[in-house]
Amino acid sequence: MDAMRVSQLPEELLYLWHTHRTEVLLTAGLLFAIARLAVHWRKRTSKQIWTPLALTPTSEKLLPIPSAKEQLAVADHYEAPLLKPATRPKPGPKRVTGTRRAKPVGSKIDGSEAITCIQPLIFYYTLGGSTKAYADKLAASFTASATQSVLAPEVLDLAETEYDDYFLNSPKKTGTAYFYLLLLPTYNIDTNLSAFLANLDETHHDFRIDTAPLSGLAGYSVFGVGDKQEWPTEQDGFCTQAVEADRWMAKLTGRKRGFPMGTGDVRSDLEARLEEWTAGVGSVMSDLAEGRGLGEGVAGSGDAVESADEEDADEQDDVTETATTKSRRKPIKRSRTDDLEDMKAPIPVDFTTTFKTSSSTIPAPPKPMVPESSPTYTSLTKQGYTIVGSHSGVKICRWTKSALRGRGSCYKYSFYGIASHLCMEATPSLSCSNKCVFCWRHGTNPVGTTWRWTVDPPDLIFAGMKEGHYKKIKMLKGVPGVRAERFSEAMRIRHCALSLVGEPIFYPHINELLAMLHREHISSFLVCNAQHPDQLATLGPVTQLYVSIDASNKDSLRRIDRPLHRDFWERFCRCMDILRQKRFTHRTVFRLTLVKGFNIDEEAEGYADLVERALPGFVEVKGVTYCGTSTAAGAGLSMQNVPFYDEVRTFVLALEAALLRRGLDYGIGAEHAHSCCILLADRQRFFKPSATSGDGVARWHTLIDYAAFFRNLESGAPFGPEDYVGAPTPEWALWGAGGFDPRDERVDRKGRPKVVEVA
Ligand SMILES: Cc1cc2nc3c(=O)[nH]c(=O)nc-3n(C[C@H](O)[C@H](O)[C@H](O)COP(=O)(O)O)c2cc1C
Ligand code: SF4
Numbered sequence: 046m047d048a049m050r051v052s053q054l055p056e057e058l059l060y061l062w063h064t065h066r067t068e069v070l071l072t073a074g075l076l077f078a079i080a081r082l083a084v085h086w087r088k089r090t091s092k093q094i095w096t097p098l099a100l101t102p103t104s105e106k107l108l109p110i111p112s113a114k115e116q117l118a119v120a121d122h123y124e125a126p127l128l129k130p131a132t133r134p135k136p137g138p139k140r141v142t143g144t145r146r147a148k149p150v151g152s153k154i155d156g157s158e159a160i161t162c163i164q165p166l167i168f169y170y171t172l173g174g175s176t177k178a179y180a181d182k183l184a185a186s187f188t189a190s191a192t193q194s195v196l197a198p199e200v201l202d203l204a205e206t207e208y209d210d211y212f213l214n215s216p217k218k219t220g221t222a223y224f225y226l227l228l229l230p231t232y233n234i235d236t237n238l239s240a241f242l243a244n245l246d247e248t249h250h251d252f253r254i255d256t257a258p259l260s261g262l263a264g265y266s267v268f269g270v271g272d273k274q275e276w277p278t279e280q281d282g283f284c285t286q287a288v289e290a291d292r293w294m295a296k297l298t299g300r301k302r303g304f305p306m307g308t309g310d311v312r313s314d315l316e317a318r319l320e321e322w323t324a325g326v327g328s329v330m331s332d333l334a335e336g337r338g339l340g341e342g343v344a345g346s347g348d349a350v351e352s353a354d355e356e357d358a359d360e361q362d363d364v365t366e367t368a369t370t371k372s373r374r375k376p377i378k379r380s381r382t383d384d385l386e387d388m389k390a391p392i393p394v395d396f397t398t399t400f401k402t403s404s405s406t407i408p409a410p411p412k413p414m415v416p417e418s419s420p421t422y423t424s425l426t427k428q429g430y431t432i433v434g435s436h437s438g439v440k441i442c443r444w445t446k447s448a449l450r451g452r453g454s455c456y457k458y459s460f461y462g463i464a465s466h467l468c469m470e471a472t473p474s475l476s477c478s479n480k481c482v483f484c485w486r487h488g489t490n491p492v493g494t495t496w497r498w499t500v501d502p503p504d505l506i507f508a509g510m511k512e513g514h515y516k517k518i519k520m521l522k523g524v525p526g527v528r529a530e531r532f533s534e535a536m537r538i539r540h541c542a543l544s545l546v547g548e549p550i551f552y553p554h555i556n557e558l559l560a561m562l563h564r565e566h567i568s569s570f571l572v573c574n575a576q577h578p579d580q581l582a583t584l585g586p587v588t589q590l591y592v593s594i595d596a597s598n599k600d601s602l603r604r605i606d607r608p609l610h611r612d613f614w615e616r617f618c619r620c621m622d623i624l625r626q627k628r629f630t631h632r633t634v635f636r637l638t639l640v641k642g643f644n645i646d647e648e649a650e651g652y653a654d655l656v657e658r659a660l661p662g663f664v665e666v667k668g669v670t671y672c673g674t675s676t677a678a679g680a681g682l683s684m685q686n687v688p689f690y691d692e693v694r695t696f697v698l699a700l701e702a703a704l705l706r707r708g709l710d711y712g713i714g715a716e717h718a719h720s721c722c723i724l725l726a727d728r729q730r731f732f733k734p735s736a737t738s739g740d741g742v743a744r745w746h747t748l749i750d751y752a753a754f755f756r757n758l759e760s761g762a763p764f765g766p767e768d769y770v771g772a773p774t775p776e777w778a779l780w781g782a783g784g785f786d787p788r789d790e791r792v793d794r795k796g797r798p799k800v801v802e803v804a
Contacts, residue, residue, distance in 0.1 A: 165198035170204065208244045224264050259297040266322070307528075414476055449528065462751075469514040470541075493609070503554045590627065601651075731745060
């Protein structure tokens with residue numbers, strides 16, 4: 046029986062298994078999981094508590110848990126992650142944190158190290174000996190004027206100079222900052238000078254060397270000695286090696302051109318040019334010694350706003366320039382608004398928020414038009430305006446910069462002989478009584494039919510304008526291509542265009558301001574908008590008096606000028622009659638700004654009627670310049686409204702014909718294709734035989750004899766525009782010749798030479 050039960054046991058077990066296998070398996074799995082968890086928990090606990098510190102004798106003894114401080118102290122050895130969960134390093138480039146310190150460019154001269162004196166070093170190169178003689182003369186002049194802060198110069202012959210000592214590293218002496226003066230002739234043959242220039246080039250491009258190894262210098266300036274008889278212009282080769290040296294030095298010093306490069310012709314003006322340059326360089330070194338730096342706008346020494354052109358030039362000069370060098374300056378967004386006068390001032394500024402009209406019946410005391418604390422003030426200042434007093438402004442126009450670089454003046458040079466680098470553009474009233482569609486200011490400027498602001502005295506305005514203008518000119522001294530002689534000339538204002546923004550005639554003391562200009566022999570061009578007949582009637586002497594004629598009839602004028610005065614047409618017509626009277630005492634000009642779709646089509650006859658009514662001496666016809674702002678676009682203006690030069694020409698011919706039909710003898714006296722501007726002039730008065738030529742041939746005489754204007758004015762006797770007619774209009778400015786002075790270099794937007802095409 047027992048044996049039988051035993052034999053049945055496997056079967057029973059199998060049966061039990063089949064019946065309970067699920068429970069058995071589940072129980073086993075659960076037990077296994079509990080066991081695993083227990084083992085795992087034990088491991089963690091033991092790791093946390095029992096792991097001995099490295100280098101500590103191993104023992105089975107329970108060790109105390111180290112404090113956080115202790116853990117940090119042994120961080121290299123202790124396995125910290127269980128106390129502070131480890132963060133996995135993110136894949137990707139290693140991130141370096143911390144503050145990057147800016148390299149102290151020019152810190153020596155900007156005060157991080159005390160500089161007690163400037164040491165000028167005069168480098169020269171010579172083959173024939175003349176440049177050495179000039180270098181010695183320069184040294185003698187600086188030695189004579191040496192002080193404790195600007196030392197007597199050392200003179201170094203480049204042929205005997207170790208380049209690496211001076212052009213790879215700059216000399217170092219505690220408390221001394223060095224200023225390099227380079228006097229260089231030009232040779233179109235291979236000389237040591239070519240090797241010197243090649244060395245500068247190599248240093249700049251050597252990737253092992255900082256791109257500006259000479260940035261520790263206080264500054265530098267180059268003077269070129271050349272021969273204009275054989276090499277009349279820079280393009281022909283005049284002083285090209287000096288130009289090249291100047292360019293390399295700008296790069297090697299981190300743009301520390303202390304004074305514009307000077308050039309002199311050995312056969313004519315060298316002595317005079319060198320004298321000017323010496324004076325300029327001398328004053329810069331004195332400024333440096335007195336801690337005033339190189340001046341705003343010169344890289345490495347301050348505000349670079351006005352040096353935007355340098356960036357352009359460098360891009361064009363050196364396409365391999367590194368990002369490091371470029372990143373020194375923020376690219377400056379150029380607006381197309383530089384030629385302010387052309388477009389009635391085109392930068393949008395919100396004046397409206399500042400001047401809310403009071404609902405009170407008690408008249409509020411007058412307020413400043415543009416207070417210093419206003420956003421308008423900040424905005425205008427940022428855009429390069431200098432706000433003078435509380436309602437006047439001054440700004441350097443792009444033509445002034447262009448003329449300083451020998452790249453041409455504005456149309457007023459071709460028509461009237463005004464060199465742009467001698468001209469100051471300003472206004473004594475930023476406010477106006479129109480909202481012209483082609484003006485950026487509409488709806489945003491302080492407008493009004495009467496003057497309702499505080500009035501600044503004219504002497505304050507005049508002094509502030511000059512100060513602002515000269516300050517801006519000085520900012521340009523480090524800009525590449527600025528010519529030393531033009532820079533020196535620019536430090537004496539000869540002309541003032543009162544036309545920047547607003548309505549100059551609105552200023553209650555306009556006559557006093559004009560008299561102040563004239564007393565300093567600064568000629569005056571005043572532009573007004575034919576809305577202030579009373580002020581026009583009482584206007585005193587002006588060298589040239591403009592009236593903007595933006596439309597030929599009432600409807601068109603309302604559409605385009607959007608005047609504030611209800612009686613705008615009556616005012617306009619009265620101004621025409623006053624101008625007719627004034628033609629005997631003033632040189633009067635109509636300025637027509639052509640806006641396609643607004644005031645060109647079929648208006649020639651209407652304009653001819655206005656000319657017949659006012660009989661201006663001249664009619665300037667100019668295509669509008671689109672300023673590309675949203676405000677202009679909001680006024681319905683786009684590039685489509687800018688006429689082509691051909692269209693301006695066609696219009697002028699139509700106007701000339703319309704005038705002739707009325708028996709008015711006007712003809713085309715000059716043109717400036719570059720500004721899309723053409724000048725019609727009264728033949729009776731300005732087309733005549735020249736007094737100087739003596740050949741009896743009649744010629745256009747649109748230029749002004751400024752000296753004669755002041756002579757007449759100071760004589761006290763009555764005089765008229767015929768009394769200060771200048772020399773004949775230059776051949777290159779006449780109709781069909783284009784109007785660009787061939788002595789200037791014409792360049793495109795990138796500074797490349799441009800071929801002048803004329804019809
Ligand atoms: C062979 C030769 C080539 C010259 N090439 C130029 C030139 O390309 N551009 C220029 O402006 N002057 C040129 N010159 C004029 C010299 O720069 C000028 O005479 C200068 O005063 C020479 O200076 P130095 O006497 O110190 O050597 C050249 C003169 C010579 C003799
Ligand atoms: S007249 Fe003077 S301000 Fe006007 S565009 Fe010419 S240079 Fe500039």
